[in-house]
Amino acid sequence: MKKAKQSIRCNYCGEVFGKIAIKRHLENCNVRKEQNPPGRELYYCIQVKGLYRKEYCMYLDASANASLKDLDQFLRDKWLECCGHLSMFSIGGETYDSHPDPYLMYERNRDMKAKLKDVLSEGLEFMYEYDFGSTTELVLKVLSVSLGVKRKERVVLMARNLPPVFACVECGEPATQVCAECSYEELALYCDECCKEHECGEDMMLPVVNSPRMGVCAYCGEDD
Ligand SMILES: [Zn+2]
Ligand SMILES: [Zn+2]
Ligand SMILES: [Zn+2]
Ligand SMILES: [Zn+2]
Structure with a gap:
Protein backbone atom coordinates (compact mmCIF):
# COMPACT_ATOMS: atom_id res chain seq x y z
CA MET A 1 0.00 0.00 0.00
CA LYS A 2 1.23 3.45 -0.84
CA LYS A 3 2.03 5.68 2.08
CA ALA A 4 -0.74 8.22 2.53
CA LYS A 5 0.00 11.88 1.92
CA GLN A 6 0.55 13.80 5.12
CA SER A 7 -0.97 17.20 4.66
CA ILE A 8 -3.02 19.01 7.21
CA ARG A 9 -5.51 21.72 6.41
CA CYS A 10 -6.19 24.65 8.71
CA ASN A 11 -9.94 24.99 9.12
CA TYR A 12 -9.76 28.73 9.63
CA CYS A 13 -7.78 29.93 6.61
CA GLY A 14 -7.87 26.78 4.44
CA GLU A 15 -4.10 26.60 3.96
CA VAL A 16 -2.31 23.24 4.04
CA PHE A 17 0.71 22.55 6.23
CA GLY A 18 3.07 19.73 7.21
CA LYS A 19 2.96 17.97 10.57
CA ILE A 20 5.39 20.27 12.33
CA ALA A 21 4.36 23.54 10.68
CA ILE A 22 0.67 23.15 11.48
CA LYS A 23 1.31 23.44 15.23
CA ARG A 24 3.02 26.80 14.88
CA HIS A 25 0.52 27.93 12.30
CA LEU A 26 -2.48 27.34 14.55
CA GLU A 27 -0.96 29.65 17.13
CA ASN A 28 -0.36 32.35 14.54
CA CYS A 29 -3.20 31.94 12.02
CA ASN A 30 -4.64 35.42 11.46
CA VAL A 31 -8.11 34.19 10.60
CA ARG A 32 -8.20 32.19 13.81
CA LYS A 33 -6.99 35.18 15.81
CA GLU A 34 -9.77 37.34 14.38
CA GLN A 35 -12.39 34.75 15.29
CA ASN A 36 -10.93 34.13 18.74
CA PRO A 37 -10.12 37.38 20.49
CA PRO A 38 -8.22 37.13 23.75
CA GLY A 39 -10.38 36.39 26.76
CA ARG A 40 -10.40 34.69 30.12
CA GLU A 41 -11.64 31.20 29.25
CA LEU A 42 -9.14 28.36 29.20
CA TYR A 43 -8.78 26.24 26.04
CA TYR A 44 -6.68 23.19 25.25
CA CYS A 45 -5.16 22.57 21.83
CA ILE A 46 -5.41 18.79 21.51
CA GLN A 47 -3.79 16.72 18.79
CA VAL A 48 -5.54 13.41 17.99
CA LYS A 49 -4.01 10.68 15.84
CA GLY A 50 -4.81 7.10 14.93
CA LEU A 51 -2.44 4.93 16.96
CA TYR A 52 -1.80 2.60 14.02
CA ARG A 53 -2.95 4.96 11.26
CA LYS A 54 -1.03 8.08 12.11
CA GLU A 55 -1.78 9.78 8.79
CA TYR A 56 -5.21 10.51 10.26
CA CYS A 57 -5.01 13.46 12.59
CA MET A 58 -7.12 16.26 13.97
CA TYR A 59 -6.28 19.36 15.96
CA LEU A 60 -9.01 20.36 18.39
CA ASP A 61 -9.66 23.46 20.43
CA ALA A 62 -11.46 22.24 23.53
CA SER A 63 -12.83 24.31 26.38
CA ALA A 64 -11.39 23.47 29.80
CA ASN A 65 -15.02 23.25 30.96
CA ALA A 66 -15.88 20.59 28.39
CA SER A 67 -16.23 17.08 29.79
CA LEU A 68 -14.58 13.90 28.59
CA LYS A 69 -18.08 12.98 27.40
CA ASP A 70 -18.05 16.04 25.10
CA LEU A 71 -14.68 14.97 23.70
CA ASP A 72 -15.91 11.38 23.31
CA GLN A 73 -18.97 12.61 21.40
CA PHE A 74 -16.84 14.79 19.13
CA LEU A 75 -14.51 11.89 18.28
CA ARG A 76 -17.51 9.64 17.59
CA ASP A 77 -19.16 12.24 15.36
CA LYS A 78 -16.07 13.00 13.28
CA TRP A 79 -14.25 9.70 13.12
CA LEU A 80 -15.77 6.67 14.79
CA GLU A 81 -19.44 6.10 15.40
CA CYS A 82 -20.82 3.00 13.71
CA CYS A 83 -23.08 1.09 16.12
CA GLY A 84 -22.85 2.84 19.49
CA HIS A 85 -19.94 0.79 20.83
CA LEU A 86 -18.36 1.38 24.23
CA SER A 87 -15.39 3.70 24.54
CA MET A 88 -12.78 4.61 27.10
CA PHE A 89 -10.14 7.23 27.84
CA SER A 90 -6.93 6.22 29.64
CA ILE A 91 -5.39 9.25 31.35
CA GLY A 92 -2.50 9.06 33.79
CA GLY A 93 -3.28 5.52 34.99
CA GLU A 94 -7.03 6.13 35.32
CA THR A 95 -9.71 4.92 32.94
CA TYR A 96 -12.91 6.80 32.09
CA ASP A 97 -15.66 4.73 30.47
CA SER A 98 -18.62 5.71 28.31
CA HIS A 99 -20.67 3.01 30.08
CA PRO A 100 -18.96 2.24 33.37
CA ASP A 101 -19.59 -1.09 35.07
CA PRO A 102 -21.65 -0.13 38.15
CA TYR A 103 -20.03 -2.85 40.27
CA LEU A 104 -16.58 -1.46 39.64
CA MET A 105 -17.58 2.18 40.03
CA TYR A 106 -15.54 2.75 43.16
CA GLU A 107 -12.50 0.83 42.04
CA ARG A 108 -11.42 1.78 38.56
CA ASN A 109 -14.29 2.36 36.22
CA ARG A 110 -15.10 6.05 36.22
CA ASP A 111 -17.59 7.66 33.89
CA MET A 112 -16.82 10.54 31.52
CA LYS A 113 -18.32 13.37 33.54
CA ALA A 114 -14.90 14.75 34.50
CA LYS A 115 -14.13 18.18 33.06
CA LEU A 116 -11.03 18.53 30.94
CA LYS A 117 -9.51 21.06 33.35
CA ASP A 118 -9.56 18.39 36.07
CA VAL A 119 -7.81 15.68 34.07
CA LEU A 120 -5.67 17.38 31.40
CA SER A 121 -2.57 19.53 31.51
CA GLU A 122 -0.14 20.96 28.97
CA GLY A 123 2.06 18.30 27.38
CA LEU A 124 -0.03 15.38 28.66
CA GLU A 125 -0.43 12.41 26.35
CA PHE A 126 -3.40 10.08 26.75
CA MET A 127 -5.20 7.26 24.99
CA TYR A 128 -8.69 6.58 23.75
CA GLU A 129 -10.35 3.39 22.55
CA TYR A 130 -13.61 3.04 20.66
CA ASP A 131 -15.22 -0.42 20.46
CA PHE A 132 -13.56 -3.09 22.56
CA GLY A 133 -14.09 -5.71 19.81
CA SER A 134 -12.76 -4.18 16.58
CA THR A 135 -10.99 -1.46 18.49
CA THR A 136 -9.93 1.87 17.00
CA GLU A 137 -7.20 3.30 19.20
CA LEU A 138 -6.33 6.97 19.25
CA VAL A 139 -3.48 8.82 20.88
CA LEU A 140 -4.14 12.36 22.09
CA LYS A 141 -1.79 15.07 23.27
CA VAL A 142 -2.37 18.47 24.85
CA LEU A 143 -0.08 20.64 22.72
CA SER A 144 -0.80 23.95 24.37
CA VAL A 145 -3.13 25.85 26.65
CA SER A 146 -4.50 29.29 25.79
CA LEU A 147 -7.01 31.90 26.88
CA GLY A 148 -9.92 33.04 24.73
CA VAL A 149 -13.39 34.49 24.85
CA LYS A 150 -16.27 32.35 26.03
CA ARG A 151 -18.07 30.56 23.19
CA LYS A 152 -20.91 28.13 22.74
CA GLU A 153 -19.10 25.16 21.12
CA ARG A 154 -17.18 23.07 23.61
CA VAL A 155 -14.96 21.36 21.05
CA VAL A 156 -13.96 22.93 17.74
CA LEU A 157 -12.05 21.34 14.87
CA MET A 158 -9.05 23.54 14.06
CA ALA A 159 -7.27 21.38 11.49
CA ARG A 160 -7.44 17.95 9.98
CA ASN A 161 -5.54 15.76 7.50
CA LEU A 162 -6.59 15.91 3.85
CA PRO A 163 -8.30 12.68 2.79
CA PRO A 164 -5.57 10.22 1.72
CA VAL A 165 -5.88 8.92 -1.84
CA PHE A 166 -5.64 5.13 -2.15
CA ALA A 167 -5.17 3.00 -5.24
CA CYS A 168 -7.36 0.01 -6.08
CA VAL A 169 -5.32 -3.14 -5.38
CA GLU A 170 -6.52 -4.66 -8.68
CA CYS A 171 -6.23 -1.89 -11.26
CA GLY A 172 -4.55 1.10 -9.58
CA GLU A 173 -7.45 3.51 -10.14
CA PRO A 174 -8.53 5.58 -7.12
CA ALA A 175 -10.18 3.29 -4.56
CA THR A 176 -13.68 4.09 -3.31
CA GLN A 177 -14.48 0.92 -1.36
CA VAL A 178 -12.74 -1.15 1.25
CA CYS A 179 -13.54 -4.79 2.05
CA ALA A 180 -14.28 -5.09 5.77
CA GLU A 181 -13.71 -8.85 5.63
CA CYS A 182 -10.20 -8.70 4.11
CA SER A 183 -8.90 -5.57 5.86
CA TYR A 184 -7.39 -7.07 8.99
CA GLU A 185 -3.68 -6.70 8.34
CA GLU A 186 -3.72 -4.50 5.31
CA LEU A 187 -6.53 -2.47 3.84
CA ALA A 188 -8.21 -4.25 0.92
CA CYS A 220 -19.43 4.61 6.80
CA GLY A 221 -18.01 8.03 7.68
CA GLU A 222 -19.35 11.05 9.48
CA ASP A 223 -22.92 12.01 8.65
CA ASP A 224 -23.58 15.66 8.08
ZN1 LIG B 1 -4.94 29.10 9.33
ZN1 LIG C 1 -19.82 -1.08 14.80
ZN1 LIG D 1 -9.98 -1.34 -9.68
ZN1 LIG E 1 -12.81 -9.33 0.93
Whole structure:
Protein backbone atom coordinates (compact mmCIF):
# COMPACT_ATOMS: atom_id res chain seq x y z
CA MET A 1 0.00 0.00 0.00
CA LYS A 2 1.23 3.45 -0.84
CA LYS A 3 2.03 5.68 2.08
CA ALA A 4 -0.74 8.22 2.53
CA LYS A 5 0.00 11.88 1.92
CA GLN A 6 0.55 13.80 5.12
CA SER A 7 -0.97 17.20 4.66
CA ILE A 8 -3.02 19.01 7.21
CA ARG A 9 -5.51 21.72 6.41
CA CYS A 10 -6.19 24.65 8.71
CA ASN A 11 -9.94 24.99 9.12
CA TYR A 12 -9.76 28.73 9.63
CA CYS A 13 -7.78 29.93 6.61
CA GLY A 14 -7.87 26.78 4.44
CA GLU A 15 -4.10 26.60 3.96
CA VAL A 16 -2.31 23.24 4.04
CA PHE A 17 0.71 22.55 6.23
CA GLY A 18 3.07 19.73 7.21
CA LYS A 19 2.96 17.97 10.57
CA ILE A 20 5.39 20.27 12.33
CA ALA A 21 4.36 23.54 10.68
CA ILE A 22 0.67 23.15 11.48
CA LYS A 23 1.31 23.44 15.23
CA ARG A 24 3.02 26.80 14.88
CA HIS A 25 0.52 27.93 12.30
CA LEU A 26 -2.48 27.34 14.55
CA GLU A 27 -0.96 29.65 17.13
CA ASN A 28 -0.36 32.35 14.54
CA CYS A 29 -3.20 31.94 12.02
CA ASN A 30 -4.64 35.42 11.46
CA VAL A 31 -8.11 34.19 10.60
CA ARG A 32 -8.20 32.19 13.81
CA LYS A 33 -6.99 35.18 15.81
CA GLU A 34 -9.77 37.34 14.38
CA GLN A 35 -12.39 34.75 15.29
CA ASN A 36 -10.93 34.13 18.74
CA PRO A 37 -10.12 37.38 20.49
CA PRO A 38 -8.22 37.13 23.75
CA GLY A 39 -10.38 36.39 26.76
CA ARG A 40 -10.40 34.69 30.12
CA GLU A 41 -11.64 31.20 29.25
CA LEU A 42 -9.14 28.36 29.20
CA TYR A 43 -8.78 26.24 26.04
CA TYR A 44 -6.68 23.19 25.25
CA CYS A 45 -5.16 22.57 21.83
CA ILE A 46 -5.41 18.79 21.51
CA GLN A 47 -3.79 16.72 18.79
CA VAL A 48 -5.54 13.41 17.99
CA LYS A 49 -4.01 10.68 15.84
CA GLY A 50 -4.81 7.10 14.93
CA LEU A 51 -2.44 4.93 16.96
CA TYR A 52 -1.80 2.60 14.02
CA ARG A 53 -2.95 4.96 11.26
CA LYS A 54 -1.03 8.08 12.11
CA GLU A 55 -1.78 9.78 8.79
CA TYR A 56 -5.21 10.51 10.26
CA CYS A 57 -5.01 13.46 12.59
CA MET A 58 -7.12 16.26 13.97
CA TYR A 59 -6.28 19.36 15.96
CA LEU A 60 -9.01 20.36 18.39
CA ASP A 61 -9.66 23.46 20.43
CA ALA A 62 -11.46 22.24 23.53
CA SER A 63 -12.83 24.31 26.38
CA ALA A 64 -11.39 23.47 29.80
CA ASN A 65 -15.02 23.25 30.96
CA ALA A 66 -15.88 20.59 28.39
CA SER A 67 -16.23 17.08 29.79
CA LEU A 68 -14.58 13.90 28.59
CA LYS A 69 -18.08 12.98 27.40
CA ASP A 70 -18.05 16.04 25.10
CA LEU A 71 -14.68 14.97 23.70
CA ASP A 72 -15.91 11.38 23.31
CA GLN A 73 -18.97 12.61 21.40
CA PHE A 74 -16.84 14.79 19.13
CA LEU A 75 -14.51 11.89 18.28
CA ARG A 76 -17.51 9.64 17.59
CA ASP A 77 -19.16 12.24 15.36
CA LYS A 78 -16.07 13.00 13.28
CA TRP A 79 -14.25 9.70 13.12
CA LEU A 80 -15.77 6.67 14.79
CA GLU A 81 -19.44 6.10 15.40
CA CYS A 82 -20.82 3.00 13.71
CA CYS A 83 -23.08 1.09 16.12
CA GLY A 84 -22.85 2.84 19.49
CA HIS A 85 -19.94 0.79 20.83
CA LEU A 86 -18.36 1.38 24.23
CA SER A 87 -15.39 3.70 24.54
CA MET A 88 -12.78 4.61 27.10
CA PHE A 89 -10.14 7.23 27.84
CA SER A 90 -6.93 6.22 29.64
CA ILE A 91 -5.39 9.25 31.35
CA GLY A 92 -2.50 9.06 33.79
CA GLY A 93 -3.28 5.52 34.99
CA GLU A 94 -7.03 6.13 35.32
CA THR A 95 -9.71 4.92 32.94
CA TYR A 96 -12.91 6.80 32.09
CA ASP A 97 -15.66 4.73 30.47
CA SER A 98 -18.62 5.71 28.31
CA HIS A 99 -20.67 3.01 30.08
CA PRO A 100 -18.96 2.24 33.37
CA ASP A 101 -19.59 -1.09 35.07
CA PRO A 102 -21.65 -0.13 38.15
CA TYR A 103 -20.03 -2.85 40.27
CA LEU A 104 -16.58 -1.46 39.64
CA MET A 105 -17.58 2.18 40.03
CA TYR A 106 -15.54 2.75 43.16
CA GLU A 107 -12.50 0.83 42.04
CA ARG A 108 -11.42 1.78 38.56
CA ASN A 109 -14.29 2.36 36.22
CA ARG A 110 -15.10 6.05 36.22
CA ASP A 111 -17.59 7.66 33.89
CA MET A 112 -16.82 10.54 31.52
CA LYS A 113 -18.32 13.37 33.54
CA ALA A 114 -14.90 14.75 34.50
CA LYS A 115 -14.13 18.18 33.06
CA LEU A 116 -11.03 18.53 30.94
CA LYS A 117 -9.51 21.06 33.35
CA ASP A 118 -9.56 18.39 36.07
CA VAL A 119 -7.81 15.68 34.07
CA LEU A 120 -5.67 17.38 31.40
CA SER A 121 -2.57 19.53 31.51
CA GLU A 122 -0.14 20.96 28.97
CA GLY A 123 2.06 18.30 27.38
CA LEU A 124 -0.03 15.38 28.66
CA GLU A 125 -0.43 12.41 26.35
CA PHE A 126 -3.40 10.08 26.75
CA MET A 127 -5.20 7.26 24.99
CA TYR A 128 -8.69 6.58 23.75
CA GLU A 129 -10.35 3.39 22.55
CA TYR A 130 -13.61 3.04 20.66
CA ASP A 131 -15.22 -0.42 20.46
CA PHE A 132 -13.56 -3.09 22.56
CA GLY A 133 -14.09 -5.71 19.81
CA SER A 134 -12.76 -4.18 16.58
CA THR A 135 -10.99 -1.46 18.49
CA THR A 136 -9.93 1.87 17.00
CA GLU A 137 -7.20 3.30 19.20
CA LEU A 138 -6.33 6.97 19.25
CA VAL A 139 -3.48 8.82 20.88
CA LEU A 140 -4.14 12.36 22.09
CA LYS A 141 -1.79 15.07 23.27
CA VAL A 142 -2.37 18.47 24.85
CA LEU A 143 -0.08 20.64 22.72
CA SER A 144 -0.80 23.95 24.37
CA VAL A 145 -3.13 25.85 26.65
CA SER A 146 -4.50 29.29 25.79
CA LEU A 147 -7.01 31.90 26.88
CA GLY A 148 -9.92 33.04 24.73
CA VAL A 149 -13.39 34.49 24.85
CA LYS A 150 -16.27 32.35 26.03
CA ARG A 151 -18.07 30.56 23.19
CA LYS A 152 -20.91 28.13 22.74
CA GLU A 153 -19.10 25.16 21.12
CA ARG A 154 -17.18 23.07 23.61
CA VAL A 155 -14.96 21.36 21.05
CA VAL A 156 -13.96 22.93 17.74
CA LEU A 157 -12.05 21.34 14.87
CA MET A 158 -9.05 23.54 14.06
CA ALA A 159 -7.27 21.38 11.49
CA ARG A 160 -7.44 17.95 9.98
CA ASN A 161 -5.54 15.76 7.50
CA LEU A 162 -6.59 15.91 3.85
CA PRO A 163 -8.30 12.68 2.79
CA PRO A 164 -5.57 10.22 1.72
CA VAL A 165 -5.88 8.92 -1.84
CA PHE A 166 -5.64 5.13 -2.15
CA ALA A 167 -5.17 3.00 -5.24
CA CYS A 168 -7.36 0.01 -6.08
CA VAL A 169 -5.32 -3.14 -5.38
CA GLU A 170 -6.52 -4.66 -8.68
CA CYS A 171 -6.23 -1.89 -11.26
CA GLY A 172 -4.55 1.10 -9.58
CA GLU A 173 -7.45 3.51 -10.14
CA PRO A 174 -8.53 5.58 -7.12
CA ALA A 175 -10.18 3.29 -4.56
CA THR A 176 -13.68 4.09 -3.31
CA GLN A 177 -14.48 0.92 -1.36
CA VAL A 178 -12.74 -1.15 1.25
CA CYS A 179 -13.54 -4.79 2.05
CA ALA A 180 -14.28 -5.09 5.77
CA GLU A 181 -13.71 -8.85 5.63
CA CYS A 182 -10.20 -8.70 4.11
CA SER A 183 -8.90 -5.57 5.86
CA TYR A 184 -7.39 -7.07 8.99
CA GLU A 185 -3.68 -6.70 8.34
CA GLU A 186 -3.72 -4.50 5.31
CA LEU A 187 -6.53 -2.47 3.84
CA ALA A 188 -8.21 -4.25 0.92
CA LEU A 189 -9.12 -1.30 -1.30
CA TYR A 190 -11.06 -1.40 -4.57
CA CYS A 191 -12.47 0.94 -7.17
CA ASP A 192 -16.20 0.89 -8.04
CA GLU A 193 -15.60 -1.59 -10.89
CA CYS A 194 -13.23 -4.05 -9.19
CA CYS A 195 -15.29 -4.28 -5.99
CA LYS A 196 -18.02 -6.00 -8.05
CA GLU A 197 -15.58 -8.83 -8.84
CA HIS A 198 -14.25 -9.21 -5.30
CA GLU A 199 -14.89 -12.64 -3.75
CA CYS A 200 -16.35 -11.38 -0.45
CA GLY A 201 -19.24 -9.68 -2.26
CA GLU A 202 -20.42 -6.09 -2.30
CA ASP A 203 -22.17 -6.45 1.07
CA MET A 204 -18.76 -6.51 2.74
CA MET A 205 -17.70 -3.21 1.14
CA LEU A 206 -17.46 -0.04 3.15
CA PRO A 207 -16.80 3.41 1.67
CA VAL A 208 -13.33 4.96 1.68
CA VAL A 209 -13.62 7.71 4.30
CA ASN A 210 -11.28 10.14 6.04
CA SER A 211 -10.99 8.30 9.36
CA PRO A 212 -8.73 5.80 11.15
CA ARG A 213 -11.85 3.59 11.44
CA MET A 214 -12.16 3.21 7.66
CA GLY A 215 -13.00 -0.40 6.75
CA VAL A 216 -13.79 -1.42 10.33
CA CYS A 217 -17.11 -2.88 11.57
CA ALA A 218 -19.88 -0.91 9.80
CA TYR A 219 -18.17 2.49 9.71
CA CYS A 220 -19.43 4.61 6.80
CA GLY A 221 -18.01 8.03 7.68
CA GLU A 222 -19.35 11.05 9.48
CA ASP A 223 -22.92 12.01 8.65
CA ASP A 224 -23.58 15.66 8.08
ZN1 LIG B 1 -4.94 29.10 9.33
ZN1 LIG C 1 -19.82 -1.08 14.80
ZN1 LIG D 1 -9.98 -1.34 -9.68
ZN1 LIG E 1 -12.81 -9.33 0.93
